[in-house]
Amino acid sequence: MTTPQSVLELDAANVFQEAIGEEHGLSRAELDGLAERIADCHRRIEGRRGKDIGFMELAYDRQLADRVKEKAEELRNRCSNFVVLGIGGSALGNIAVHRALNHPFHNLLPDGHPARKGAPRLFVLDNVDPALIAGFRDVIGDQLSETVFNVITKSGSTAETMSLLLFVRDWLRREGGDPAAQIIATTDPHREESLLRRIAEEEGCFTLPVPPNVGGRFSVLSAVGLLSAAVGGISMDEMLDGAAAMDRVCRASTLDDNLAALYAAVLYLFYQKGKPITVLMPYSNALRGLADWYCQLWAESLGKRDGLSARDVFVGPTPIGAVGVTDQHAVMQLYQDGRFDKVITLVEVKDLLPSGDGGGPGDVPICRGESEEELAYLAKSTFGGLFGAELTAARFALRDKHRPNLTVRLPEVSARALGEVFMLFEYAVAYSGCLYDVNPFDQPGVELGKQYTYGLMGRDGYEAPGPDRMGR
DSSP, X not given: OOOTTOSOEXXXXXXXXXXXXXXXXXXXXXXXXXXXXXXXXXXXXXXXXXXXXXXXXXXXXXXXXXXXXXXXXXXXXXXXXXXXXXXXXXXXXXXXXXXXXXXXXXXXXXXXXXXXXXOOEEEEEOOOOHHHHHHHXXXXXXXXXXXXXXXXXXXXXXXXXXXXXXXXXHHHHHTTOOHHHHEEEEEOSOGGGOHXXXXXXXXXXXXXXXXXXXXXXXXXXXXXXXXXXXXXXXXXXXXXXXXXXXXXXXTOSSTTTOHHHHHHHHHHHHHHTTOOXXXXXXXXXXXXXXXXXXXXXXXXXXXXXXXXSOSSOOBOOEEEEOXXXXXXXXXXXXXXXXXXXXEEXXXXXXXXXXXXXXXXXXXXXXXXXXXOGGGHHXXXXXXXXXXXXHHHHHHHHHHHTTOOEEEEEEEXXXXXXXHHHHHHHXXXXXXXXXXXXXXXXXXXXXXXXXXXXXXXXXXTTOOOOOGGGTXX
């Protein structure tokens, strides 16, 4: 299934009984039976559009995009290192974009290498593990004065991110740096809602907004993800164009025309049939980060104790990230021969190397000389040919072993295609929330852990968990 507005295709052939058998496949009647519910979901989502749900509007905020581009150009001209400080939705989208669209060894390339696109080295610190922080400090070395830090937290008070802010600001002050020039804050636009914004304004730091109606895991197409993308030489306009194209697709009211609704409906039906695990398996090393981003989006949005109309429902599919072909030698054994509790989404990229770097047009020959007779089948091929064969083999093997699988098909890994993918899955999780009867835009389950962390760290107004609950 495809649409004229988008470059992305969704192939759902291998979820139906005709492909994988009656026991584990869906019937067309089961899918058609959701038509009225999908239509209702569509009305509800459209009714909240631009109000308390804002992710779909991000593709059209070109005024913000222009502001981000202007700042990014200034940063590209004055810094050697650009560092994102954030966690969860403030980090995973950034990681996914850069892994997908920048050179796989971006930070190791010499400054003048054309594949660097004139961009600084890019880092994302998304953990407070002291070994990571110490290691990062070693890497920066004597380039601290040439380093800019983008602190990202919508709430403006996330403990992990704010601890990194304190660390960086103190480091800059002690080493003669300039926090006002070297720290950028991306947070809620209102002072009363964000401690980070108040600190940034008092310090004189440049700030960017996170729209109040856009949650962290839906924010990759906001300033949260756009600034680092632009600093890295990635076309924000193309990414937003892709997102806008997929937005138009996902505004259709019927399953036949709405890719996100179809994807959500298929996974929901399988959940009801005892298949609660959803695997996203991109066949592109560049899209490894997309799988991690997907897992947060799916888990935090749909894993809920309470539903909209009932309490203690304890629902939510379990997302797992994998990558082809690496995981064909790691977890595919389980996916093919283990329990029948999984639905696998393969991501296929038609042109893996459109630039032709390293070999002939669009591919890399395995061997240009002679080889052993036993390896001739490899030597005469290309890495693209081998990679494609691995994907096709996996898809057919899953089908023949009665394992439901879908394929999201992209022409190439490009900014436009990535924008479409982000929008597709964000819409899909919105439709899924409606089908599961949960709120996909909150995350109450993580709050208790936050409160205990505050208590353990001695924050006023919070209590640590009792000794009887700490195992000692």
